[in-house]
Each structure stands twice: as C-alpha cells, then as structure tokens.
Amino acid sequence: MTETFTPLTRFDVPGRIAVSNRAAAAWQTATLTEVRRETPYASTFRFAVPGWAGHLPGQHLMLRLTAEDGYVAQRHYSIASAPDDAGHIELTLDHVEGGEVSGWFHTVARPGDEVEVRGPLSGFFAWTGDRPALLIGAGSGVVPLMSMVRHHRARGLDVPLRLLVSARGPQELIYAREYGAETTPVFTRSAPEGVPVGRMAAAHVAPLLSEQPPGGWEAYVCGSNAFAEHASRLLVAAGQPVERIRIERFG
Amino acid sequence: MNVTRGFTGRPRVHHPGLPPGQYDAGDDWPVLSAEVTPDLAPADWTFRVDGLVERPLTWDWDEAHALPESAYEGDIHCVTSWSKFGVRFGGVSLDAFLHVVRPHVSATHAVAYSHTGYTTNLPLSDLTGGRAWIAFEYEGKPLAPEHGGPARLLVPHLYFWKSAKWIAGIRLLDHDEPGFWEQNGYHARGNPWEEQRYSGD
Numbered sequence: 536m537t538e539t540f541t542p543l544t545r546f547d548v549p550g551r552i553a554v555s556n557r558a559a560a561a562w563q564t565a566t567l568t569e570v571r572r573e574t575p576y577a578s579t580f581r582f583a584v585p586g587w588a589g590h591l592p593g594q595h596l597m598l599r600l601t602a603e604d605g606y607v608a609q610r611h612y613s614i615a616s617a618p619d620d621a622g623h624i625e626l627t628l629d630h631v632e633g634g635e636v637s638g639w640f641h642t643v644a645r646p647g648d649e650v651e652v653r654g655p656l657s658g659f660f661a662w663t664g665d666r667p668a669l670l671i672g673a674g675s676g677v678v679p680l681m682s683m684v685r686h687h688r689a690r691g692l693d694v695p696l697r698l699l700v701s702a703r704g705p706q707e708l709i710y711a712r713e714y715g716a717e718t719t720p721v722f723t724r725s726a727p728e729g730v731p732v733g734r735m736a737a738a739h740v741a742p743l744l745s746e747q748p749p750g751g752w753e754a755y756v757c758g759s760n761a762f763a764e765h766a767s768r769l770l771v772a773a774g775q776p777v778e779r780i781r782i783e784r785f786g
Numbered sequence: 787m788n789v790t791r792g793f794t795g796r797p798r799v800h801h802p803g804l805p806p807g808q809y810d811a812g813d814d815w816p817v818l819s820a821e822v823t824p825d826l827a828p829a830d831w832t833f834r835v836d837g838l839v840e841r842p843l844t845w846d847w848d849e850a851h852a853l854p855e856s857a858y859e860g861d862i863h864c865v866t867s868w869s870k871f872g873v874r875f876g877g878v879s880l881d882a883f884l885h886v887v888r889p890h891v892s893a894t895h896a897v898a899y900s901h902t903g904y905t906t907n908l909p910l911s912d913l914t915g916g917r918a919w920i921a922f923e924y925e926g927k928p929l930a931p932e933h934g935g936p937a938r939l940l941v942p943h944l945y946f947w948k949s950a951k952w953i954a955g956i957r958l959l960d961h962d963e964p965g966f967w968e969q970n971g972y973h974a975r976g977n978p979w980e981e982q983r984y985s986g987d
Contacts, residue, residue, distance in 0.1 A: 560984060560985075560986035560987065564788065597983075600790040600793045600795070601787055601788055601789050601790050601793065602789065602790070602793050602794055602795045603789050604798075605787060606795045606798060607807060608793075608795050608796075608809070609807055609867055610866075610867060611866050611867075633796075635795050635796045639790070639792070639793050643791075643792040643793065644792075648790070648791050648792075649788065649790070649791075650790055651788055653984075656971060656984065657967075657970050657971055657972075658970050658971065659820055659966075659967075659970050660820075760816070760817040760932065763817075764823060764932060767822045767823070768822075770822075771822060777821070777822050777824075777902075778903070780821070780822050781820060781821075782819065782820055782821060782822065783820070784816070784817055784818050784819070785816070
C-alpha cells in the first residue's frame with residue numbers, strides 16, 4: 536500500500552523554483568571588487584564570482600569566512616543584485632554589533648579580498664517576475680526586495696510591483712537614491728519635513744489591496760521577526776490571502 | 787582551506803555540544819517561519835496520526851494532555867547556523883501517540899504537517915525511541931505562537947526545520963516524500979552532526 540501525501544492546507548505556496556542542487560552544494564570563491572556605503576550602518580559589497588550559476592530575485596546564499604586556525608563562520612545573506620549582472624553578485628550588510636562576519640566586512644574587508652559562497656539557495660522567496668508583487672520590508676529586510684525591484688526595472692516588466700519600505704529615518708533608508716514611483720518609504724523615528732512619522736499601518740497597506748491588479752498580489756515580507764509579524768497581520772487584516780504571503784525573517 | 791585575510795572570528799568555544807558550522811545563539815531564539823503565524827487557540831488544536839497504522843486517531847488538546855508527560859532538556863540546532871543550549875520543552879513523547887495507533891511494519895517514513903499546511907519529512911526511526919515529542923511548553927510556560935504554540939513537533943537531534951510548528955498531524959508512509967523545505971533544496975534528513983543542510987550534503 537503506497538499513498539501520496541497531500542496536506543489540507545491554507546498555506547499551500549508550492550516550491551515554485553527548482554533549486555540546482557549542484558550549485559547549492561559547491562563552495563565558490565567570491566572576490567570583493569567594490570564597497571559602497573548605503574547608510575551609516577549598512578554597506579553594499581560587490582563580488583566577482585566567475586562560476587556563479589545565476590539566481591532569481593529573492594534568493595539567498597551562504598557565505599563563509601575562514602580563520603588561520605581553520606575556524607569557520609558562515610551566514611545566510613539575501614542577494615541584493617538583479618540576476619542579469621553576469622558573474623557578479625552584491626550583498627548589502629548591516630554592521631551588526633559584535634557580529635563576527637558583518638564586523639569583518641565593515642572593518643577589515645577591502646577590494647581584492649576573497650571569501651567563499653554557495654548558492655543560490657531556496658526557491659521559496661523567489662520572484663520570477665511573472666505575477667504582481669507587493670513587497671514590504673524594514674531595515675535591511677529590503678535587500679531581497681530590491682533585487683526584485685531592480686529585476687523589474689532592468690527587464691522593463693509590465694507586471695505591477697509596489698514596495699513599502701520602513702526605516703528609522705531618511706539617513707537609515709537603504710537604496711534611498713534608487714527608489715522610484717513604485718516605492719513608498721515609511722519613517723518610524725524621523726522624516727523629512729511634511730512626511731509623517733510612525734509605524735507602518737493599515738493606512739499604508741489597505742489602499743494597495745483595494746486597488747489590486749487582476750489576479751491579486753503575491754506578497755513578500757522581509758525584516759525582523761517583530762516587523763514580519765506586524766506586517767503580515769496588516770496584510771491579512773486588509774484581505775490578502777494567507778497562502779499568498781511569503782515571509783523571510785532575520786535569524 | 788581558503789583563509790580569509792584578517793578574519794579571526796569570535797573567541798573559540800570548545801563546546802562538545804556544538805555541531806560543525808554552528809554558533810551559540812545565547813539567549814536569542816530566532817524565529818524563521820516562512821508563513822503567517824496562525825491564530826490557533828488550544829481549543830481549536832488537534833493532532834492526528836494516520837497513514838500506515840492499525841488505528842488512525844485524532845487527539846484534541848485535553849486528550850493529548852491526558853497522555854503521560856515527558857520533557858526534553860538539551861540543545862537545539864537551526865540550519866541557519868545558530869544553536870541554543872540547555873533548553874527545556876514540556877509535552878508528550880511521540881512514542882505515546884504511536885503506541886496507540888500501532889504503526890504497520892511497512893511504515894518507514896513520515897510526513898509531519900502543520901495547521902498552516904507546512905510539511906516536513908522524516909524517517910520513522912527519527913520519531914521513535916524517545917527522540918521526538920509533541921511540545922506544549924517552553925521553560926515551563928505555554929509555547930509562544932511564533933515558536934509554534936500551542937503545540938509543535940520537537941525532534942531536537944535534527945535541524946530545527948524538522949520540528950514542525952503548529953503541528954496538526956503525522957502521516958506514516960512506506961517511502962520518503964519531501965516536505966516544504968526539502969522541496970526547496972534542503973536535505974532529506976538534516977543531521978546537524980553531519981552538516982546535512984542542503985540536498986547533496
């Protein structure tokens with residue numbers, strides 16, 4: 536007696552993207568080519584990875600640093616760059632207090648340094664550009680969402696895309712110069728004159744759901760767990776189906 | 787070995803309980819679920835064991851709590867590289883549920899599924915012999931919703947994505963069938979001591 540299992544589910548988001556097991560299994564050398572400061576706490580690190588198999592917006596990778604005694608530290612990071620940048624990837628990293636990996640990047644790393652990466656990993660949070668996307672992020676949670684915005688722009692896609700991005704203030708808004716009409720920033724502590732200060736609220740989310748594109752939105756939420764809980768509740772309250780909300784939480 | 791210029795890393799911890807490639811998260815307990823945390827009250831929670839069993843059965847909250855209590859005290863390990871030492875979960879051993887439903891000898895694997903629809907696959911041998919629990923409590927308090935409360939599967943000897951939050955049931959099968967993350971490139975078994983993170987590891 537053999538049976539297949541199909542769960543009764545509200546959360547039936549399938550693994551939409553086939554992940555290359557070979558690409559995910561092999562560590563590759565990534566050479567740092569450029570460092571760009573984004574905010575006082577975050578910088579973008581650009582790498583040449585000649586053998587990079589390509590990725591989809593929203594995917595992440597695993598990165599490792601190795602000390603002289605063989606000690607290894609590895610972390611998952613979302614990819615910030617669009618997929619079309621052949622042989623190059625960009626990561627945007629917060630300088631985490633006491634962070635051994637982000638600390639190395641922010642205080643030691645310089646162009647020419649080599650690290651190791653494997654990936655891309657996980658198709659769950661990926662967006663192929665095939666359906667309308669409603670993106671909600673906070674802090675460096677905007678990184679995988681920016682890969683989607685850049686992809687949308689680079690390909691000149693017609694499919695609707697909106698980004699709500701929360702930051703403490705204009706100084707802390709990552710990629711501030713790159714946003715266009717698709718983006719609404721929300722400032723929680725300080726804002727330019729005439730812009731309200733406050734937490735992301737129903738008033739930000741509800742209008743986007745009352746003007747849904749045909750077929751509705753795929754929602755992508757990324758940030759701290761507290762932000763992800765808050766934003767996903769706002770989406771559900773505004774009528775976004777639970778099974779069409781993907782969440783990536785820091786950790 | 788490709789040494790990273792100028793990288794020293796944090797002070798070395800020679801903790802025999804730390805699997806390769808992991809670090810001690812200390813007091814942090816990161817939340818990494820990919821779906822919306824469900825609004826699930828204990829009164830609405832049920833747990834079913836079926837598939838290749840003699841007597842499929844569904845327990846509600848009170849019925850599950852009538853089974854003998856069993857606690858886990860030890861460590862947990864997440865595939866994203868953090869480990870957490872010396873945690874305590876309270877609940878019921880999965881053996882107690884399996885004892886009632888009586889698995890067929892043909893049952894070799896299981897799919898655990900959540901009230902959200904999340905799934906994860908495990909060899910049946912990883913769920914028996916006092917190595918798996920249905921957990922209701924963490925450090926003596928009800929398990930928080932974002933950590934899988936009111937009840938989650940607990941299989942602490944494997945990476946923690948196997949410990950399905952908001953556990954709804956376990957179906958016993960005679961073959962392995964990849965669950966949610968396993969279809970997304972993660973390893974079929976996920977043994978942290980062998981660093982089985984991704985498919986192919």
